[in-house]
Amino acid sequence: xxxxxxxxxxxxxxxxxxxxxxxxxxxxxxxxxxxxxxxxxxxxxxxxxxxxxxxxxxxxxxxxxxxxxxxxxxxxxxxxxxxxxxxxxxxxxxxxxxxxxxxxxxxxxxxxxxxxxxxxxxxxxxxxxxxxxxxxxxxxxxxxxxxxxxxxxxxxxxxxxxxxxxxxxxxxxxxxxxxxxxxxxxxxxxxxxxxxxxxxxxxxxxxxxxxxxxxxxxxxxxxxxx
Amino acid sequence: xxxxxxxxxxxxxxxxxxxxxxxxxxxxxxxxxxxxxxxxxxxxxxxxxxxxxxxxxxxxxxxxxxxxxxxxxxxxxxxxxxxxxxxxxxxxxxxxxxxxxxxxxxxxxxxxxxxxxxxxxxxxxxxxxxxxxxxxxxxxxxxxxxxxxxxxxxxxxxxxxxxxxxxxxxxxxxxxxxxxxxxxxxxxxxxxxxxxxxxxxxxxxxxxxxxxxxxxxxxxxxxxxx
DNA sequence: CCAAAAGTGTTCCGTCTACACCCATGG
DNA sequence: CCATGGGTGTAGACGGAACACTTTTGG
Numbered sequence: 064x065x066x067x068x069x070x071x072x073x074x075x076x077x078x079x080x081x082x083x084x085x086x087x088x089x090x091x092x093x094x095x096x097x098x099x100x101x102x103x104x105x106x107x108x109x110x111x112x113x114x115x116x117x118x119x120x121x122x123x124x125x126x127x128x129x130x131x132x133x134x135x136x137x138x139x140x141x142x143x144x145x146x147x148x149x150x151x152x153x154x155x156x157x158x159x160x161x162x163x164x165x166x167x168x169x170x171x172x173x174x175x176x177x178x179x180x181x182x183x184x185x186x187x188x189x190x191x192x193x194x195x196x197x198x199x200x201x202x203x204x205x206x207x208x209x210x211x212x213x214x215x216x217x218x219x220x221x222x223x224x225x226x227x228x229x230x231x232x233x234x235x236x237x238x239x240x241x242x243x244x245x246x247x248x249x250x251x252x253x254x255x256x257x258x259x260x261x262x263x264x265x266x267x268x269x270x271x272x273x274x275x276x277x278x279x280x281x282x283x284x285x286x287x288x289x
Numbered sequence: 290x291x292x293x294x295x296x297x298x299x300x301x302x303x304x305x306x307x308x309x310x311x312x313x314x315x316x317x318x319x320x321x322x323x324x325x326x327x328x329x330x331x332x333x334x335x336x337x338x339x340x341x342x343x344x345x346x347x348x349x350x351x352x353x354x355x356x357x358x359x360x361x362x363x364x365x366x367x368x369x370x371x372x373x374x375x376x377x378x379x380x381x382x383x384x385x386x387x388x389x390x391x392x393x394x395x396x397x398x399x400x401x402x403x404x405x406x407x408x409x410x411x412x413x414x415x416x417x418x419x420x421x422x423x424x425x426x427x428x429x430x431x432x433x434x435x436x437x438x439x440x441x442x443x444x445x446x447x448x449x450x451x452x453x454x455x456x457x458x459x460x461x462x463x464x465x466x467x468x469x470x471x472x473x474x475x476x477x478x479x480x481x482x483x484x485x486x487x488x489x490x491x492x493x494x495x496x497x498x499x500x501x502x503x504x505x506x507x508x509x510x511x512x513x514x515x
Numbered sequence: 516c517c518a519a520a521a522g523t524g525t526t527c528c529g530t531c532t533a534c535a536c537c538c539a540t541g542g
Numbered sequence: 543c544c545a546t547g548g549g550t551g552t553a554g555a556c557g558g559a560a561c562a563c564t565t566t567t568g569g
Contacts, residue, residue: 066379067325067326067327067378067379068301068338068378068379068381071301071338072301072338072339072340072341073299073300073301073302074299074300074302074339074341075294075297075298075299076299076300076302076371076382099293100293101293112294112297112298113298113300113371113382114298115298115300115373115380116373117373118371118372118373119369119370119371119372119382120371122371140368140369142366143345143366143369143384144345145302145339145344145345145346145348145384146344146345147341147342147343147344152293152294153292153293153294154341155294156302156339156345156382158369158371224548225548225549226547226548241532241533241534242548242549242550243533243534243535243549243550243551244531244532244533246549246550247550247551248531263540263541265546265547266539266540266541266546266547266548267539267540267541267542267545267546267547267548268538268539268540268541268546268547268548268549269539269540269547269548270547270548270549271548271549289531450521451521451522452520452521467559467560467561468521468522468523469522469523469524469560469561469562470558470559470560472522472523473523473524474558489567489568491519491520492519492520492521492566492567492568493518493519493520493521493566493567493568493569494519494520494521494522494565494566494567494568495520495521495566495567496520496521496522497521497522515558
């Protein structure tokens with residue numbers, strides 16, 4: 064390794080994952096108790112350090128994989144946090160990533176293994192260091208984008224009912240939506256396909272199952288809800 | 290210094306500034322020739338390393354101050370770039386910041402001193418490392434936000450005409466705007482104040498000068514153009 | 516007197532919003 | 543047979559888009 068920048072200082076670089084899930088009609092986040100010093104035992108996001116042989120994005124995906132066993136998950140950089148004393152131990156720069164997962168894909172064994180749990184947004188405890196701020200930014204970002212990018216489908220199974228989809232929007236935006244207006248808009252979006260399948264779990268009558276056709280979306284990626 | 294994270298690797302952490310200015314009815318960016326190895330002589334954004342005693346945000350402001358002599362400038366984090374080999378020399382994580390300045394505030398001596406110049410957006414050369422990508426993200430971000438946040442005023446003098454303001458929007462959004470509709474909207478925004486002053490520089494008839502009342506905006510910060 | 520930029524309203528159309536009832540089924 | 547969630551249409555309000563001419567004055 065050469066030493067071009069030898070007279071400058073280095074810092075630890077970490078990633079922290081803000082993992083959103085949708086469960087029981089609520090938006091939830093994965094939280095755990097910090098298992099290392101400093102701050103051991105405090106509520107915290109799940110994170111890890113960036114290794115020399117991986118990009119920051121790759122580190123985020125690796126850390127999420129360690130936590131959930133899931134790959135190819137929607138992840139987006141939220142912001143980088145770099146206050147001098149944000150970590151009580153040493154100088155650590157941390158890059159916050161937002162992930163959207165389908166709770167049903169999550170192996171509950173891993174959840175216990177890592178000592179993390181789903182916490183309802185709005186019932187968030189005080190978190191380690193600047194993690195509350197990270198969450199806040201991620202939520203703001205999610206709210207901003209969910210009406211102009213097809214993010215909601217990441218929080219749902221492949222097949223979902225329109226009621227489920229509506230509940231995701233209501234949970235993220237924190238407001239009620241008129242059912243008829245919502246369905247009217249969805250019908251105009253041709254990459255949200257109605258299938259022949261019927262969900263009989265949540266209603267006696269049965270509800271049509273829909274699917275997000277990613278291929279079709281990719282051909283003409285535009286999305287506007289509302 | 291303690292050594293909590295001793296077994297992990299550190300990296301250099303840098304900031305790069307994407308400095309936007311509005312001049313001659315064009316959106317421009319500050320660019321220079323890189324003055325250090327590796328990549329000496331290549332077109333590049335202006336950047337610097339984060340010091341141990343400053344936050345990442347502070348580093349960005351310091352670097353911008355070195356470059357422009359200006360303080361209290363609008364700056365916003367764009368994204369963090371962390372590919373393994375993004376810097377040919379060593380492992381460097383770089384946090385890109387977008388700055389909006391009023392070109393008239395810029396001391397042209399400093400411009401020469403630092404060997405930087407204003408380059409029109411769209412006439413951007415190939416830049417060092419991933420700097421083109423940084424610029425692209427910054428532009429996307431600026432376009433997204435300029436219609437919902439009062440950013441345009443940062444690119445103008447304290448007093449400006451409505452024509453100038455419109456030209457900023459046209460330059461950023463890359464599309465023409467109807468003058469009557471534009472002015473109608475502006476009139477509804479009460480923190481854009483008409484002054485008694487008249488600008489006689491750009492027109493024989495003279496144009497009313499307006500001012501952004503930041504105090505008034507802060508009391509009720511909401512902004513929607515279009 | 517004319518070139519050059521400033522300033523000013525109205526109409527139309529499409530989009531969003533509000534709103535209430537019937538349907539199918541399992542228990 | 544009834545409780546539960548699924549599914550459907552219309553009318554009125556509102557906001558955005560299109561569009562052309564008059565004013566002022568320095569040179």
